[in-house]
Amino acid sequence: MSASQIPSAPLPTAEDVDAAAARLLGFAVRTPLVFSPVLSERTGADVFLKPETLQRTGSFKFRGAFNRMVQIPEEARAAGVVACSSGNHAQGVAAAAKILGMPAVIVMPHDAPALKRDRTRALGAEVVGYDRRTEDRDAIARAIAAERGAIMVPPYDDPHIIAGQGTVGLEIVQDLAALGRVPDLVAANASGGGLVAGIALAVKRVAPQARVVVCEPAGFDDHARSFRSGVRERNAQPDGSFCDALLAPTPGAITFEITRRIVGEAAAVTDAEVARAVEYAFRELKLVVEPGGAVALASLLEGRLNVSGGTAVIVLSGGNVDAETFTRCLAAT
The missing domain is CATH 3.40.50.1100 (Rossmann fold)
Structure with a gap:
């Protein structure tokens, strides 16, 4: 490496x-x-x-999302979290945010299954769509996080x-x-x-x-x-x-x-x-x-x-x- x-x-x-x-x-x-x-x-x-x-x-995605988000200090939770996901991490983050009383924005591909998009919204998260082939989901999420002062919750590459x-x-x-x-x-x-x-x-x-x-x-x-x-x-x-x-x-x-x-x-x-x-x-x-x-x-x-x-x-x-x-x-x- x-x-x-x-x-x-x-x-x-x-x-x-x-x-x-x-x-x-x-x-x-x-x-x-x-x-x-x-x-x-x-x-x-x-x-x-x-x-x-x-x-x-x-x-399984709820496990990692909650473990990450429950460690966010109380004073930082009002600005919420932002995540990228095709659906399962999206729902895990949305569910954890609902439990912890935090707003959540999820950047999801337009071709994600409708079931996953709908359930993410039903859990209270805002969904922002993107095109897998022409748009950079990470750039979109970083821009949203910077604008709102929100914390990024990665789907996998986080201790x-x-x-x-x-x-x-x-x-x-x-x-x-x-x-x-x-x-x-x-x-x-x-x-x-x-x-x-x-x-x-x-x-x-x-x-x-x-x-x-x-x-x-x-x-x-x-x-x-x-x-x-x-x-x-x-x-x-x-x-x-x-x-x-x-x-x-x-x-x-x-x-x-x-x-x-x-x-x-x-x-x-x-x-x-x-x-x-x-x-x-x-x-x-x-x-x-x-x-x-x-x-x-x-x-x-x-x-x-x-x-x-x-x-x-x-x-x-x-x-x-x-x-x-x-x-x-x-x-x-």
């Missing part, structure tokens, strides 16, 4: 994940860790699911966001420990990498031998390419997959500094394979999962994770799917 790519912010630690868990207590849902007989029989491993589809706002998302991994290792187990593999979806970086911090402390795998849509495998090259690679296009939650242009500087050291492994699946996973989750697991939330599951179903034997955990990171997309997935198999 070149000097220009090394983040200046301090890297979060497993102890920061512990502190985030204390802040989230009573606000975030402690989602269950669910053993799946059907996936275990299919793969030859003991497979558990972590359904963040059941989290407040329907995805407090990463620590909050890491509580997913903390709950996984705690719940497995109650069963007398440690994970051999934890697979999680990645856009900018905040979730998988946080999970790795929590998991590797308890199970340093465990494999933590980044799962990405084909064509948006910037983490896999970055692991191979040692520098943060960019995706060629800003869109082109229906996994709208996973289309960040490049891994975060902070997240990659963590994942390149303690993750280093990735899997990719096509949209068609993700659609089959969404359908499988509905038919066999009785769960509603959005495409971006089903990429790790698709990686398992398509044999990309090499999980024969041992204890594997698949994180279902979100369930915010509109009826049209969901119906299309059900009909695609």
